[in-house]
Amino acid sequence: MIRDCLKLTVYFGESDRAGSDLLADALFDAFERESIDAAVLLRGTEGFGIKQQVHTGRLLTLSEDLPLVAVAVDEPERIERLLPVVRSLVTGGLVTVERARLAAGRPDVQELPPGLGETVKLSVSVGRTERAAGGLAHLETVALLHRHGLDGATALLGLDGMVDGRRRRGRFFSRNADVPVVIVATGSRDAVASAAAALGRLLQEPRLTLERVDLCKRAGRTIAPPRVLADGDGALDRWQKLTIYADEDARHDGRSLYLQLVRRLRAERALGATALRGIWGFSDGGEPHGDPLLALRRRVPVVTTVIDRPSALQRWWPVVDELTAGAGLVTCEVVPAFHAVGPEVSVGGLRLARPQR
Amino acid sequence: MTAADWTWLAILGGGGALLRYLVDGWIGRRFPGEFPLGTFAINAAGSLALGLLVGLDVTKSTLFVFGTGLIGAFTTFSTWLFETVRLAEDGELAVAAANLAVSIAAGLAAGGAGWALGSVL
Numbered sequence: 001m002i003r004d005c006l007k008l009t010v011y012f013g014e015s016d017r018a019g020s021d022l023l024a025d026a027l028f029d030a031f032e033r034e035s036i037d038a039a040v041l042l043r044g045t046e047g048f049g050i051k052q053q054v055h056t057g058r059l060l061t062l063s064e065d066l067p068l069v070a071v072a073v074d075e076p077e078r079i080e081r082l083l084p085v086v087r088s089l090v091t092g093g094l095v096t097v098e099r100a101r102l103a104a105g106r107p108d109v110q111e112l113p114p115g116l117g118e119t120v121k122l123s124v125s126v127g128r129t130e131r132a133a134g135g136l137a138h139l140e141t142v143a144l145l146h147r148h149g150l151d152g153a154t155a156l157l158g159l160d161g162m163v164d165g166r167r168r169r170g171r172f173f174s175r176n177a178d179v180p181v182v183i184v185a186t187g188s189r190d191a192v193a194s195a196a197a198a199l200g201r202l203l204q205e206p207r208l209t210l211e212r213v214d215l216c217k218r219a220g221r222t223i224a225p226p227r228v229l230a231d232g233d234g235a236l237d238r239w240q241k242l243t244i245y246a247d248e249d250a251r252h253d254g255r256s257l258y259l260q261l262v263r264r265l266r267a268e269r270a271l272g273a274t275a276l277r278g279i280w281g282f283s284d285g286g287e288p289h290g291d292p293l294l295a296l297r298r299r300v301p302v303v304t305t306v307i308d309r310p311s312a313l314q315r316w317w318p319v320v321d322e323l324t325a326g327a328g329l330v331t332c333e334v335v336p337a338f339h340a341v342g343p344e345v346s347v348g349g350l351r352l353a354r355p356q357r
Numbered sequence: 358m359t360a361a362d363w364t365w366l367a368i369l370g371g372g373g374a375l376l377r378y379l380v381d382g383w384i385g386r387r388f389p390g391e392f393p394l395g396t397f398a399i400n401a402a403g404s405l406a407l408g409l410l411v412g413l414d415v416t417k418s419t420l421f422v423f424g425t426g427l428i429g430a431f432t433t434f435s436t437w438l439f440e441t442v443r444l445a446e447d448g449e450l451a452v453a454a455a456n457l458a459v460s461i462a463a464g465l466a467a468g469g470a471g472w473a474l475g476s477v478l
Contacts, residue, residue: 053386054386054389056385056389057443058391058393058440058443058444058447059381059385059389059393059395059396059440060381060396060436060439060440061378061381061382061385061395062382062385062386062389248446248447248448249448251448255449256447256448256449259391259447259449263390296442296445296446297445297446297448298446298447298448
């Protein structure tokens with residue numbers, strides 16, 4: 001069964017607070033009170049926000065305040081009920097609301113709604129040590145997505161989460177068996193449909209989140225540049241999100257691709273960017289992989305997300321296009337609601353813009 | 358070493374760590390490029406200060422409290438190497454090598470300059 005849902009995403013900093021609590025804890029306590037169906041907390045490795053302040057794991061002192069991304073998916077009514085709470089908690093950061101579809105059970109090809117378009121982003125969450133088909137569930141899931149011909153898939157390790165409305169929090173001294181690992185994948189409608197059906201057999205009652213995306217580039221080749229949209233009329237702004245999937249060892253001019261992306265986008269004064277390092281995955285037609293054993297250079301897949309106004313995206317798109325000339329899977333999505341807040345800053349609002357279908 | 362020396366060592370040691378945290382954060386936020394400028398500046402400044410103390414031929418307990426305590430806690434060998442390894446992980450091998458070479462060269466030069474300056478004063 002496939003039903004409409006909303007995806008709430010909060011981008012903030014690891015040391016941000018809501019009163020006496022850490023914002024990350026306060027948000028997930030709120031998700032827990034609302035018994036949100038699916039949620040995960042991810043830690044980024046590099047990024048910046050509306051204040052243009054760099055957050056990085058490269059410098060020891062700055063690494064205490066890494067970028068965090070909290071994602072919650074549920075029925076529209078429950079996410080809408082959560083919004084005022086989230087708005088009161090987040091005093092610095094970015095909140096977005098996106099439309100998505102939640103598929104439970106065994107969706108088959110005929111069931112994918114036409115509104116999803118030609119390219120679909122599929123997200124599925126498994127437990128950190130969950131097993132499936134004799135292996136670790138997240139590795140088996142990535143292998144399945146690769147077999148079914150998806151363009152890319154990245155497994156991201158959660159720090160905290162909600163699974164089926166129950167809290168699954170990571171702790172320092174624990175196996176953290178149930179803490180979610182989220183696998184984010186992109187592929188053609190047909191590939192996603194066949195993979196979704198196969199995931200229904202591989203995993204026990206998987207919940208798949210399906211989102212409409214536009215495929216912009218694959219392995220450095222342009223499929224279609226991000227669509228040109230108007231910024232909106234102020235009351236109902238529209239935003240666009242660009243996501244770049246590439247391996248950590250991907251290069252542009254001999255420099256690290258994801259670091260150059262974040263740095264150049266900041267120089268272009270984009271509203272914000274976050275790079276998340278995966279633990280396993282593939283893109284650009286390669287085999288699924290993680291980090292090589294006994295090697296210093298890291299190879300894990302890195303997912304970099306940038307959100308901005310449509311007019312600004314058109315301004316800095318040539319930079320992304322140039323940097324991803326040799327590698328990278330690039331997708332673009334419309335973000336119907338966006339609210340960036342900080343000291344003396346407030347951009348956007350959380351009323352949903354009309355769907356662009 | 359007297360009990361007062363040990364007390365000052367603890368106080369200035371803590372102060373040095375705090376000072377490094379503040380200075381490194383301040384520099385890092387302003388210059389967040391690939392080169393770890395904060396750690397480099399801290400180690401170079403620490404080398405200069407330690408050279409100066411030695412050159413000034415201060416008493417044993419002053420060297421203990423300021424050299425071992427304040428400058429010892431302020432400067433950092435482990436962060437220098439940690440950040441070098443992080444650069445190598447990202448494949449920024451040229452910057453990693455530069456971080457090693459430039460830090461050693463600057464540390465020796467600053468230490469030598471401090472020593473010479475202290476001897477003259």
